[in-house]
Amino acid sequence: MPQTHPDPIDPALTGPQAAAQLAARGTSVAPGEPGKPFANMLCFSVYAAQLAFNRLYKQLLAPHGLTYLQYLVLVALAQAEDRTVGELGEVLFLESNTLTPLLKRMEAAGLVSRRRDSADERVVRVALAPAGAAVVAQVECVPLDVLAAIDLPLGDLHQMKSAIDRLSQELRKTPA
Amino acid sequence: MPQTHPDPIDPALTGPQAAAQLAARGTSVAPGEPGKPFANMLCFSVYAAQLAFNRLYKQLLAPHGLTYLQYLVLVALAQAEDRTVGELGEVLFLESNTLTPLLKRMEAAGLVSRRRDSADERVVRVALAPAGAAVVAQVECVPLDVLAAIDLPLGDLHQMKSAIDRLSQELRKTPA
DNA sequence: CTTATTTAGATCGCATACGATCAAATCGTT
DNA sequence: AACGATTTGATCGTATGCGATCTAAATAAG
Numbered sequence: 467m468p469q470t471h472p473d474p475i476d477p478a479l480t481g482p483q484a485a486a487q488l489a490a491r492g493t494s495v496a497p498g499e500p501g502k503p504f505a506n507m508l509c510f511s512v513y514a515a516q517l518a519f520n521r522l523y524k525q526l527l528a529p530h531g532l533t534y535l536q537y538l539v540l541v542a543l544a545q546a547e548d549r550t551v552g553e554l555g556e557v558l559f560l561e562s563n564t565l566t567p568l569l570k571r572m573e574a575a576g577l578v579s580r581r582r583d584s585a586d587e588r589v590v591r592v593a594l595a596p597a598g599a600a601v602v603a604q605v606e607c608v609p610l611d612v613l614a615a616i617d618l619p620l621g622d623l624h625q626m627k628s629a630i631d632r633l634s635q636e637l638r639k640t641p642a
Numbered sequence: 643m644p645q646t647h648p649d650p651i652d653p654a655l656t657g658p659q660a661a662a663q664l665a666a667r668g669t670s671v672a673p674g675e676p677g678k679p680f681a682n683m684l685c686f687s688v689y690a691a692q693l694a695f696n697r698l699y700k701q702l703l704a705p706h707g708l709t710y711l712q713y714l715v716l717v718a719l720a721q722a723e724d725r726t727v728g729e730l731g732e733v734l735f736l737e738s739n740t741l742t743p744l745l746k747r748m749e750a751a752g753l754v755s756r757r758r759d760s761a762d763e764r765v766v767r768v769a770l771a772p773a774g775a776a777v778v779a780q781v782e783c784v785p786l787d788v789l790a791a792i793d794l795p796l797g798d799l800h801q802m803k804s805a806i807d808r809l810s811q812e813l814r815k816t817p818a
Numbered sequence: 819c820t821t822a823t824t825t826a827g828a829t830c831g832c833a834t835a836c837g838a839t840c841a842a843a844t845c846g847t848t
Numbered sequence: 849a850a851c852g853a854t855t856t857g858a859t860c861g862t863a864t865g866c867g868a869t870c871t872a873a874a875t876a877a878g
Contacts, residue, residue, distance in 0.1 A: 483646060502733070503717055503718040503720075503721050503733055504714070504717070504718075504733065504795070507717075507785065507868075508799055508802065508803045508806075509695045509699065509785075509788065510714065511803050511806040511807050512688060512691045512692050512695055512806060512811065513692055513695070513696075513710075513714075514735055514807075514810050515688045515692075515806050515807075515809055515810045515813070516688050516689055516691075516692035517735050517736075518735075518809075518810050518813035518814050519685045519688055519689070519813060520689075520817060520835085520836095521813075521835095521836085522813050523685065524836080524837095528837090533862095533863065533864080534685075534689075534864095535863080535864065535865095536863095538680070538686065538689075541679050541680070541683075542680075543678040544679075545679050545834085550827095551826075551827060551828095552825095552827085553824065557678070557679055557680065559690055559693050559694075560693075560864095560865075560866090561827095561865085561866075561867095562826070562827045562828065563827090563828080563829080563830090563865080563867080563868090564864070564866070565827090565867060566827060566828055566829080566864050567828090567829090567863085567864085568863080571863080577841085586825095586826085586873075586874070587826095587872080587873055587874085588825065588826040588827070588829095588872070588873050588874070589825095589826065589873095590826080590827065602836080607685065608678075609685075612685065615812070615813070615815075615816040616809065616812045616813065617815075618809065618812060619644055619807065622805065623809075625686055626684065626802075626805045626806065626809065627684045627687050629798065629801070629802045629805070630684075630687040630691050630802065630806070631687050631690075631691075632794065633691055633694075633792065633794065633802060634687065634690050634691045634694050634797075635792070636791070636793055636794060637691070637694035637695060637698050637792065638694050638794045639791075639793075640698060640791040693865080696865085696866095697865095697866085700866080700867095704867090709833065709834080710834095711833080711834065711835095712833095726856085726857095727856075727857060727858095728855090728856065728857085736834095736835075736836095737835085737836075737837095737857095737861080738856075738857045738858065738859090739835080739836060739837080739838090739858080739860090740834065740835050741835070741857090742857065742858055742859085743833085743834085743858090743859090744833080744834075747833080760854085762843075762844070762855095763842075763843055763844090763856095764842070764843045764844070764855065764856040764857070765843095765855095765856065765857085766856080766857065766858095819878100820849100820877100820878085821876100821877080821878080822875100822876080822877070822878090823874100823875080823876070823877090824873100824874080824875070824876085825872100825873080825874075825875085826871100826872090826873085826874095827870100827871085827872090827873105828870075828871075828872100829868100829869080829870070829871095830867100830868085830869080830870095831866100831867090831868090832865100832866090832867095832869100832873070833864100833865085833866090834863100834864080834865080834866105835862100835863085835864080835865105836862090836863090836864105837860100837861090837862090838859100838860085838861090838867100839858100839859080839860080840857100840858080840860100841856100841857090841858080841859095842855100842856085842857090842858100842861070843854100843855080843856080843857105844853100844854080844856095844869080845852100845854070845855090846852090846853080846854090846861090847850100847851085847852085848849105848850085848852105848855100
């Protein structure tokens, strides 16, 4: 059966794409090349780096049944008796609309426990469950493996982290 | 009706979360504080920066009916006659499983056109549609607005971008 | 004490991302 | 021509993120 491709792309407006060649110097910090559309966009560099980090972590965490965000939650919980959903949101820069479904999945997987605070029934306290603590121990070496995969001087990484954190702070100032 | 909270958190394993205090020095490049679980994780800094960028761009792009990724696609298409799905994937570091639904939504919105290559029917060529070109013109100033919101020296941003790009490259090497 | 306001999570819909799989078209070899 | 392997997108299921809205609990006002 030829000519019946899964997605034939029906009419489709052809359109005069002559309107190209627009500056498009997003978060521009330098003039751009034609082949590399995002060569000047700091935002894209951060975006691409996050994709790369996420993919590398995914490879290392998937065998333990963890996603990167779930790993972050476990790390955050490993350093405290428990944390409320709001406190988790503060350290992760996320809201309950993201955290609640995430924490429910993690609870279903036996990684964390969720409990209403008896003093304030609005508050949900999240803590590491036994299985979660076990997984935390298993993935303890993952960050070092990632670090080992990066062939750059530790000092450079320190500087980079400080710089990115400053940038982050600046970006979080404005939205208000 | 009291005591019937939307999500009561049924049995929930209480669990001895005593297994905390684990090093958890993810992508660690320095010793950590108790209150800041990710103070040493470069990966988290990148993650948080990406969230912050995305939120700021969302504010500026939403009035034009664009998401950040859709904006990136338009920028990429503004600099070329057209691009195949694969070529878009190369510059955006994404695969067809993400791009195809995205491009279909953008086509439905009249932002881009999708066409099978007549020479090779496997290939889909994506180009800027009239409405897409118009939106590109409208959002031309967005990157400068973002840049203006960042109270840091341009030189620092240049350096930061170079450093992040190097990091990105390193991270993309390993997965193979 | 009763009502209005605030606060903490939860819910819903939509838009990314990605692993796994599939279909169609092309290419390479015979 | 024919058939297997490769290439290019598309499809599906799941997990983030987030705007908008909702509920219940706690608090403030009267």
